Amino acid sequence: MLVAVFTDFGLEGPYTGQMKAVLHRDAPGVPVVDLLADAPVFDPRASAYLLAALVPALPAGSVVLGVVDPGVGSDRGAVMVEADDCWYVGPDNGLFALVVRRARTARAFPVFEAPGAVSASFHGRDVFAPAAARLACGERPERGAARAPATVDRPDWPDDLDRIVYIDRYGNAMTGLRAGRLDPGAELVAHGRPARRARTFSDVPVGQAFWYENANGLAELAVNQGRAADALALRPGDAIGIRDPR
Amino acid sequence: MLVAVFTDFGLEGPYTGQMKAVLHRDAPGVPVVDLLADAPVFDPRASAYLLAALVPALPAGSVVLGVVDPGVGSDRGAVMVEADDCWYVGPDNGLFALVVRRARTARAFPVFEAPGAVSASFHGRDVFAPAAARLACGERPERGAARAPATVDRPDWPDDLDRIVYIDRYGNAMTGLRAGRLDPGAELVAHGRPARRARTFSDVPVGQAFWYENANGLAELAVNQGRAADALALRPGDAIGIRDPR
Amino acid sequence: MLVAVFTDFGLEGPYTGQMKAVLHRDAPGVPVVDLLADAPVFDPRASAYLLAALVPALPAGSVVLGVVDPGVGSDRGAVMVEADDCWYVGPDNGLFALVVRRARTARAFPVFEAPGAVSASFHGRDVFAPAAARLACGERPERGAARAPATVDRPDWPDDLDRIVYIDRYGNAMTGLRAGRLDPGAELVAHGRPARRARTFSDVPVGQAFWYENANGLAELAVNQGRAADALALRPGDAIGIRDPR
Structure with a gap:
């Protein structure tokens, strides 16, 4: 048991x-673990x-x-989701959409009521963290409150995102594409420049x-002994093309 | 119980x-929590x-x-403070002055003696952390050693500081002014440019x-979908004017 | 007991x-403590x-x-080391060489077998962390598997490294030289510019x-109320000369 x-x-x-x-x-x-603190800002x-x-690990x-919550203070919803073996707490803005879609089973619930005053700008502290703590202590929402996670998923979002979603400190650029879904011979095209697949850095x-x-499990653009983000001028959000082998 | x-x-x-x-x-x-690791450097x-x-939360x-301790290695004092329900350990350089002034009750004590060798440059590790650990374990200083926190407070510092004290990763600029002490109609003036109050980002x-x-609870300068620090050329320490409504 | x-x-x-x-x-x-997350990259x-x-503290x-592991995915070895009172787990690429050399007693062991699938690029998560966890739980490798830490040490590396190994956020530049091994009158020479020893910042x-x-315990170049890394144009890896007093 931990809170990520x-x-x-x-x-x-x-x-x-x-x-x-x-x-x-x-x-x-x-225990509390910082799983990721620099998720794509406001995205x-x-x-x-x-x-x-990251969830399967x-x-x-x-x-x-x-909490990636550009709509904090507006009337965007808030949600607790049970998906397979884990719980998720946060804004109902699509952040859990892909978790839900890839889960075998998923249910959504209203967030536990906040225990105290709620600031306009920090629901992470005032609403979501208290709810996560209660879940971590074993408390569960009323079963009767469950609903299919219809509003949590975003049906118009693709199963895999052909964009850069993260650039790490080494300059490697992660895409939202699962490598297992790509043809091993496929090339990824960034700003018109194609890149082939390799097993790891030392193979090129x-x-x-x-x-x-x-x-x-994500397809990641890299440069052996270099910074892919610099070499290919990549930024979070950039579109990535997929060129399947002929 | 935790150490922040x-x-x-x-x-x-x-x-x-x-x-x-x-x-x-x-x-x-x-448990140990990083409350803030990038406090205003040397300030x-x-x-x-x-x-x-941050303390009320x-x-x-x-x-x-x-530990914000530019005087480490000099003869600046060191202190343990009991203020309302919490304990504070660190240098006696004013870092706890506003906590003390706003507390209902506060007492100051000498820091527990360091358990081992004390380096010239890292009292955080060698002096203050061991003392914090003892307090966290429930140990308390001799009551007879208590003194009014006269040297801890800084009588010449104002109750609220009309300066920028922190700029966050979104470019929002916190002042040392408590919002509750300002007239709701007051404008804050940064480098000659006035800004009015709003409830939150989406209201402007x-x-x-x-x-x-x-x-x-601090008054914070912000720009809707922008970076206030860049838009207003703000840096930590910059003075902020208060223009009360007529 | 903790994992650093x-x-x-x-x-x-x-x-x-x-x-x-x-x-x-x-x-x-x-408990898990982040001892250092920004060790010299790939070095x-x-x-x-x-x-x-850092180990003595x-x-x-x-x-x-x-885990400083530029060879991940290649055939570089992996190792668990018992040195004096602590255990070390990671790549067998010299990372533990100076710990071993300065220890009174040291033994090396093969790393516990990974409990699941091993990715090509993240042995820290898939191999080393599970092994560290088992050691933290008190499990020990077969004594018969012990060997002298011959491959762990790097006989061609000096006892002290006359280079910059870390630059901190204040611009102070740590060398790989233990101060206790230097003549108190020695000057350190960075890019041709000599610097004398002082006890601490306020002494110059x-x-x-x-x-x-x-x-x-490391010799560190600093500038009173300034940034040594900027003033002396220092970067990690730069060579530092030692000029002994005449």
């Missing part, structure tokens, strides 16, 4: 720390593909506190761009 | 990790206003390990600067 | 969080001197999960470069 925190807050600043203080207050003894769609790729029973010449299946 | 760490160390580098290793060694089982005064704003009984046109009460 | 994580992953991105999720899954209740040699300097019994005029023994 997935946000676009960054680790700097007080936001992550204040959420964790609530988690430790309300769920003492439950629930790109974040949804990244989160869905979490222990069964984990609670995911997911120094300086050459390629793509490979990363440790979370 | 408030420093200007940054999360990069070994400093925060080494302090936490001491906390886990000396207070096993007590105990600005840090003091920020810390005081901490669970009762928390121990705050606060895209690109417009405004100020609002942030989740910790 | 030493990597070049950075805290951003999902890598550290995914390793920690494994640690909490496999060693529930054992096991510089990292080895930095790690060896760890509690006895700690498990160090050390503002703006003057000097070196001092940092809190981990």
Whole structure:
């Protein structure tokens, strides 16, 4: 049992720390792990593909506190989702859409009522963290409140996103495409430049761009001993073409 | 019970990790939360206003390990403070001044003696973390050693600081002014440009600067869908004017 | 008992969080501390001197999960080392060489077999973290598997490294030289400019470069109220000369 925190807050600043203080207050003894603090800023769609790729590596029973929430303070919904063996708490803006779609079973529930005053700008601390703590303590919502996760999924979003969703500190560029869904002979095309698949870095010449299946199953653009993001001028959100082998 | 760490160390580098290793060694089982690692560098005064704003969200009984300590290695004092329901450990340079002033009750004590060798440059690890761990384990200083926190407070510092104390990753600029102390009709003036109050981002046109009460009660300058720090050329320490309504 | 994580992953991105999720899954209740997340990127040699300097401040019994692993996916070895009172798990690329050399006793073992599928690019999560968790739970390798840590040490690496191994957020530049091994009158020479020793920052005029023994025993170049890395144009890996007093 652990609470995994997935946000676009960054680790700097007080936001992550204040959420964790609530988690430790309300769920003492439950470990809290920073799963990702620099999810695509203000972009629930790109974040949804990244989160869905990270989930399979979490222990069964984990609670995911997911906050990428540009609509905080508006009337966007809030949701708790039970999908396969894990729980998810956060805004109902599509952040959990791909988790839900890829799950064998999923149900959605209203978020537990906030225990105190709710600020206009920090529902992560005031609404979602207290709810995650209650789930981590074993509390469950009323079964009667369950609904199919219709509003959680985004039917118009594709099964795999042909865009850059994350650039890591080494300059590698993750796409929202699951490598297992691509033809092994397919090339990925970034700004008109095609890249072939390789198993790993040392399989291509120094300086050459390629793509490979990363440790979370996503197709990732990389350059052997270089920075793919710089070499290919890639930024989060950039479109990636798929050129299937003839 | 938790130890909340408030420093200007940054999360990069070994400093925060080494302090936490001491906390886990000396207070096993007590959770440690990074409350803020990028407090205003070398600036105990600005840090003091920020810390005081974050404290109300901490669970009762928390121990705050606060280290913004440009005078380390000099003869600046060191202090443990009991203020309302929490304890504070760190340098006696004003970092806890606003916490003390806003507390209903506060007492100051000498810091527990360091358990081992004390380096010249890292009292956070060698002096303050071991003391915080002892407090977290329930140990208390001799009551006879208590003194009024006269040296902890800084009588010449104002109750609210009309300066920027923090700029977050979204470019929002927090002031040291508590929003509840400002007239709702007041404008904040940054480099000659006035900004009115709004409830939250979506209440103003895209690109417009405004100020609002942030989740910790501070007046914060922001721009809807923009970066206030860039739009208004704000940096930590910049003075902010207050123009009351006529 | 704690697991200290030493990597070049950075805290951003999902890598550290995914390793920690494994640690909490496999060693529930054992605290995990980020000892250093920004070790010299792709540089096991510089990292080895930095790690060896940080180890003495760890509690006895700690498990160090050390991953600076540019050879991941190649046939570089993997190793578990028992050195004095601590365990180390990671790639057998010299990362633990200085720890081993400075230990009173050290033995090396093959890494516990990975519990599941092993990705080509993330042995930190798939191989080393599960092994660290087992060590943290008290499991030990077969004594018969022990060998002298011959392949772990790097006989051609010096006892102290006359290079910059880390630059911190204040612009201070750590060398791989233990201060206690240097003549107190020695000057350190960076790009032709000599710097004398001082006890700490306030002992030299503002703006003057000097070196001092940092809190981990390393010789560190600094500038009073300035950034040594900028003033002396220092970068990780730069060579540092030693000019002994006449």
